[in-house]
Amino acid sequence: MAACARTAPLLLLLAFSFAFAGSVTERKAEEFHVGVVLDLGTTVAKVARTSMSLAVEDFNAVHPSYTTRLVLHVRDSMGDDVQAASAVLDLLENHKVQTIVGPQKSSQATFVSALGNKCQIPIISFTATSPTLSSRTLPYFVRATLNDSAQVNSIVSMIKAYGWREVVPIYVDNDYGRGIIPSLVDALQQIDVHVPYQSEIDQSSTSEEITQELYKLMTMQTRVYVVHMSPSLGSVLFTKAKEIGMMSEGTVWIITDGLTNLIDSLNPSVVEAMNGALGVKVYVPISTELDSFTKRWYMRSRIDHPNDPTMKLNIFGLWAYDSIWAIAQAAEMSKVRKAMFQRPSSEKNLTNLETLQTSINGPALRKAMLQNKFRGLSGYFDLSDGQLQVSTFRIINVAGKGYREIGFWTARNGISKALEQKRSHPTYESTKPDLNIVIWPGEVTELPRGWELAVRGKKLQVGVVKGHYPEYIDADEDPITGVTTARGLAIDVFEEAVKRLPYALAYEYKLFNITGIASSSYDEFVYQVYLKKYDIAVGDIAIRYNRSLYVDFTLPYTESGVAMVVPVRESINKNAWIFLKPLTPGMWFGTIMVVIYTGVVIWLLELLGNNKNVDATISRQSMTSIYFSMFEDKEKVKRLISRIVLVVWLFFILVLKSSYTASLTSMLTVQQLQPTAHDVHELLKNGEYIGCGSGSFVMGLLEELGFPRSMIKPYHNPEDIHNALSRGSKNGGIAALVGEIPYIKLFLAKNCKRYTMIGPIYKTAGFGYAFPKGSPLVGDISQAILNITGGDTIIQIEQKWVRDKNSCQNEGSIIGSGSLTFASFEGPIILTGVVSTSSLLVALIMYFYRNKKIKPHHSDSEQISSHGENER
Structure with a gap:
C-alpha cells in the first residue's frame, strides 16, 4: 500500500508531462x-x-x-x-x-x-x-x-579606371535585359563616356542572327562591350564571338553578374570562349557556417x-x-x-481575379x-528598403576553364586589390586602376585601346576645304583620279600629330567644296562630320560653341583671340620743349632737390673743415652749394669726406645723363611710328568704317559692340584688305581690320611695315579639328597637338607658312618710349642721399668732439696768464 501511495503522484506527474508535451x-x-x-x-x-x-x-x-x-x-x-x-x-x-x-x-x-x-x-x-x-x-x-542597377557603379568604375571613352551594351531584349540600360547609360554619361550604339538581342534569336549582330558590331569603331543577358543566351553569344574573331587582341568584354554568378555552371567550352573577359560577381564572405552548409548541400543535391x-x-x-x-x-x-x-463584399458577377x-x-x-x-x-x-542591400562586388577575369579574382569594388573605397585596403586619398581617382594584372582577350596583358578602325584596311575619310587663306588650308582634287591633295599649316600640324600617335592611322583626304558665305559654309563642312560623311574635318576651323553641340574638337593648334590691325603713321615731334620730356615732372623736381641737398652737404662739410675758400655768409651760400654739387674742383674741395660725396654724386649724374640722352634720342627717332587708333571703341565713337573677314563670326561680334552693319565691310583676301586700309575710312576704305589672330599674323607677315596689331580685344578658342561626338581619337590627337605646340615643331611650321618674311619691325602693338620716372633712379638717388647724410653726421660728430677737447686747454692757459700777471 505504501509503495502504491508513493507511485501514484509519480504517475500523475508523468501523465501531466505527456499532456503538456502533447499540447x-x-x-x-x-x-x-x-x-x-x-x-x-x-x-x-x-x-x-x-x-x-x-x-x-x-x-x-x-x-x-x-x-x-x-x-x-x-x-x-x-x-x-x-x-x-x-x-x-x-x-x-x-x-x-x-x-x-x-x-x-x-x-x-x-x-x-x-x-x-x-x-x-x-x-x-x-x-x-x-x-x-x-x-x-x-x-x-x-x-x-x-537590383541590377546596384552593379552599374562597379562597371562604370572599371571603365573610368582603364580610360575607355566608348562603350556598347549588348543585352537581351526583355524586362531583365532592358532594365539596366537607363541607369548604365546615365552613369556612363556622367563620366563623359559615349554610347554610340545599343545592341538588343532577342531572347529567341538563332545562332545565325546573333552572328549577324556581331558582324554589325565589327563594322563599328568601338571595341568595349558590356554584356547583360541570361547564361543560355550569353553562352551562344560568346561562342559565336570566339568563332568570328571578336575575342581577339584589342577587344574588351565586361559581363554583368547575371552571367558571372553562374559561371561555374557553364559549359567549359563556353568559359574558354569567354577568356579575357572582365566581370563583376557578388561577394560572399567566407564563414564556417557556409562551409558546413556547402558540404551538406552537395550531399543532398x-x-x-x-x-x-x-x-x-x-x-x-x-x-x-x-x-x-x-x-x-x-x-x-x-x-x-x-x-x-x-x-470581397460581393461575389456576384465577379471574375476569378476579383x-x-x-x-x-x-x-x-x-x-x-x-x-x-x-x-x-x-x-x-x-531587406529594409524592399530589396537586398549589397555594397561589395568581386572583380574577376575569366581565364582558362574558370576565373581569377583581380580585385574588389566597394561603395566606400571604389576599386582596390584588397577588400580591406585603406586609401589615403578617398576622393582621388588614379589613372592606373588598383587591380591585379589582367589577361585580356588574345592572351595579352597590354591594356586594350578600346577602339579600332571599323573595318580593317579601310581608311579614315578626312574632309578638307579650299579655304580663303591657302597658307592655312588649300586642297585640290584631281579630275581624273579623284585623289585629293591638301597643304597648308593646318595640314602640316595634322600630319605631324598623326605621326606621333602610338599606332598607325590610315586616312585619305576628301575635298569639300565651300560655297557662299565662309562662316555658314564652314558650319556645313563641320556638320558633315556629324552626318558621318567624314571621320575628321581638318582646316582653319574656328572652335565655336554652336559647332561643339554636334562635334568634338581637339585642342587648338593656333593662338586664340580676336585682334585689330591698324595702319601706322609718322609722328615727328616738333615741340620746342621736347628736351624736357625725357624726365617726368617728378623726376625733374627730385633731381633739383638732390642737387641742392648735395651742394648744401658739401658746403657744410667744407665749412666745418675750415676751408678758407668757403664763405660763411648767407648771401653766398646758395651759389657755393650749387657750384660744389656740379663741379669737382680740387682747389675748392679740400676734405676727403667731401670728395667721397662728390664721387657718389658724379656716378648719379653720369647715369642720369646717359638715360636722358637715350630717351631724348628715342623720342626724336623711334617714336615717329604710331598706330592710327588704339582701341575699337575709339573707332566706334568716331564713326569709322571697320573691316572683317567675309562671313566671319567677327561681324556678329562687332554688331554686339555697337557697330551698325552698314559700317562693317567684309573682305575675302589680304589684297582687298590692304587696299581698303590704304585708302582709309574717309576715302571709301576702312580705318581698321578686326579678325582672328592667326589671320592677322598672316596679313602682317606680308604687310608688316605699314600696319600693326592692337589687342587681342576678344578671346576665342582658336583653330582645331572636328571629330564625331565621343570619338576616342580626340584625346590622342589633342595630346599630340600639345606635344607639337609645346616645342620647336610648331615654330618651324609657322615659319614655313606664315613667318617666311620675318623682317617685320612693328608686328604687335607699338608702344612709344616713355619718360624717365623717379622710380627708375630710386637706387642711385637713395645711395646719394645715404652717403651725403652719413658724411654730414660724421663731420658734425668730429667737429663737436674736437671743439670739446680744445676748450678746456684754452681755459687753463688763461688762468696761468692771469696768475703770472698778479705775481708781477
Whole structure:
C-alpha cells in the first residue's frame, strides 16, 4: 500500500508531462503555408529547391520552440509568364499560402507582384533583378537579390579606371535585359563616356542572327562591350564571338553578374570562349557556417538531382536559403497562427481575379520581413528598403576553364586589390586602376585601346576645304583620279600629330567644296562630320560653341583671340620743349632737390673743415652749394669726406645723363611710328568704317559692340584688305581690320611695315579639328597637338607658312618710349642721399668732439696768464 501511495503522484506527474508535451507538440505543429514558383527545369531552380528544403530543416532544428512550421508548396512556371500567374492563383485559392517565393523571371514577377498587392501577400523573389520592379509601386514585392542597377557603379568604375571613352551594351531584349540600360547609360554619361550604339538581342534569336549582330558590331569603331543577358543566351553569344574573331587582341568584354554568378555552371567550352573577359560577381564572405552548409548541400543535391552530378552551389542557392529563414522569422515575429483572409463584399458577377481574398496577416508579415536583419549564408541579409542591400562586388577575369579574382569594388573605397585596403586619398581617382594584372582577350596583358578602325584596311575619310587663306588650308582634287591633295599649316600640324600617335592611322583626304558665305559654309563642312560623311574635318576651323553641340574638337593648334590691325603713321615731334620730356615732372623736381641737398652737404662739410675758400655768409651760400654739387674742383674741395660725396654724386649724374640722352634720342627717332587708333571703341565713337573677314563670326561680334552693319565691310583676301586700309575710312576704305589672330599674323607677315596689331580685344578658342561626338581619337590627337605646340615643331611650321618674311619691325602693338620716372633712379638717388647724410653726421660728430677737447686747454692757459700777471 505504501509503495502504491508513493507511485501514484509519480504517475500523475508523468501523465501531466505527456499532456503538456502533447499540447506543445500540437502548438508547434501550426503550419505556415508558403508558395514557391520557379522554372524547375533551370539550374537556378534546382539549386534553390535543394537550398530551401535544407533551410526549412535547419530553421526547425535551430528553433524547436517556435510555434510555426513552414510548409512549402512548389509549382513549376515552365518559363512562361501566364503559367507563373496561373500557379500563383492556384496557390492562393487552394492552399491559402501566406507568402510566395518567386517567380524566377522579372517579367513573371511583374504580374505576380500585382496579384500580391491585391491580396496583400508578400512576394519575395531572389532572382528577379530588373530595376523596373520597385517596392514603391509594388509594396508587397520584396527583392531578396540585387537590383541590377546596384552593379552599374562597379562597371562604370572599371571603365573610368582603364580610360575607355566608348562603350556598347549588348543585352537581351526583355524586362531583365532592358532594365539596366537607363541607369548604365546615365552613369556612363556622367563620366563623359559615349554610347554610340545599343545592341538588343532577342531572347529567341538563332545562332545565325546573333552572328549577324556581331558582324554589325565589327563594322563599328568601338571595341568595349558590356554584356547583360541570361547564361543560355550569353553562352551562344560568346561562342559565336570566339568563332568570328571578336575575342581577339584589342577587344574588351565586361559581363554583368547575371552571367558571372553562374559561371561555374557553364559549359567549359563556353568559359574558354569567354577568356579575357572582365566581370563583376557578388561577394560572399567566407564563414564556417557556409562551409558546413556547402558540404551538406552537395550531399543532398546528389539525392535530389541524381542526373546532374556536376551541379554546383551558387549565390542564388544561398539567397533562397536566407529567404526561407527571413520568412520563418517574420512569421514568428508577427505572431501569425492561422491563415486569415477576408472575402470581397460581393461575389456576384465577379471574375476569378476579383474573387481573390485579402490576407489579414499580410501587412504584419510584410512589416516583420522588412524589419528583420540577420547574418545569413550570403552575408548580411537586409531587406529594409524592399530589396537586398549589397555594397561589395568581386572583380574577376575569366581565364582558362574558370576565373581569377583581380580585385574588389566597394561603395566606400571604389576599386582596390584588397577588400580591406585603406586609401589615403578617398576622393582621388588614379589613372592606373588598383587591380591585379589582367589577361585580356588574345592572351595579352597590354591594356586594350578600346577602339579600332571599323573595318580593317579601310581608311579614315578626312574632309578638307579650299579655304580663303591657302597658307592655312588649300586642297585640290584631281579630275581624273579623284585623289585629293591638301597643304597648308593646318595640314602640316595634322600630319605631324598623326605621326606621333602610338599606332598607325590610315586616312585619305576628301575635298569639300565651300560655297557662299565662309562662316555658314564652314558650319556645313563641320556638320558633315556629324552626318558621318567624314571621320575628321581638318582646316582653319574656328572652335565655336554652336559647332561643339554636334562635334568634338581637339585642342587648338593656333593662338586664340580676336585682334585689330591698324595702319601706322609718322609722328615727328616738333615741340620746342621736347628736351624736357625725357624726365617726368617728378623726376625733374627730385633731381633739383638732390642737387641742392648735395651742394648744401658739401658746403657744410667744407665749412666745418675750415676751408678758407668757403664763405660763411648767407648771401653766398646758395651759389657755393650749387657750384660744389656740379663741379669737382680740387682747389675748392679740400676734405676727403667731401670728395667721397662728390664721387657718389658724379656716378648719379653720369647715369642720369646717359638715360636722358637715350630717351631724348628715342623720342626724336623711334617714336615717329604710331598706330592710327588704339582701341575699337575709339573707332566706334568716331564713326569709322571697320573691316572683317567675309562671313566671319567677327561681324556678329562687332554688331554686339555697337557697330551698325552698314559700317562693317567684309573682305575675302589680304589684297582687298590692304587696299581698303590704304585708302582709309574717309576715302571709301576702312580705318581698321578686326579678325582672328592667326589671320592677322598672316596679313602682317606680308604687310608688316605699314600696319600693326592692337589687342587681342576678344578671346576665342582658336583653330582645331572636328571629330564625331565621343570619338576616342580626340584625346590622342589633342595630346599630340600639345606635344607639337609645346616645342620647336610648331615654330618651324609657322615659319614655313606664315613667318617666311620675318623682317617685320612693328608686328604687335607699338608702344612709344616713355619718360624717365623717379622710380627708375630710386637706387642711385637713395645711395646719394645715404652717403651725403652719413658724411654730414660724421663731420658734425668730429667737429663737436674736437671743439670739446680744445676748450678746456684754452681755459687753463688763461688762468696761468692771469696768475703770472698778479705775481708781477
